[in-house]
Amino acid sequence: xxxxxxxxxxxxxxxxxxxxxxxxxxxxxxxxxxxxxxxxxxxx
Numbered sequence: 001x002x003x004x005x006x007x008x009x010x011x012x013x014x015x016x017x018x019x020x021x022x023x024x025x026x027x028x029x030x031x032x033x034x035x036x037x038x039x040x041x042x043x044x
Contacts, residue, residue: 018043 014020018041021027031041 013044 018031021031035041
């Protein structure tokens, strides 16, 4: 079985983490949409 390339945790957090979402207007919209759905937003 082929396993996909493992991205480092730091790189992942920088691209899809809470702080990177908060930087842009669209990112904040994503968080608000998740909150409306009832998701817990985790800060890392």
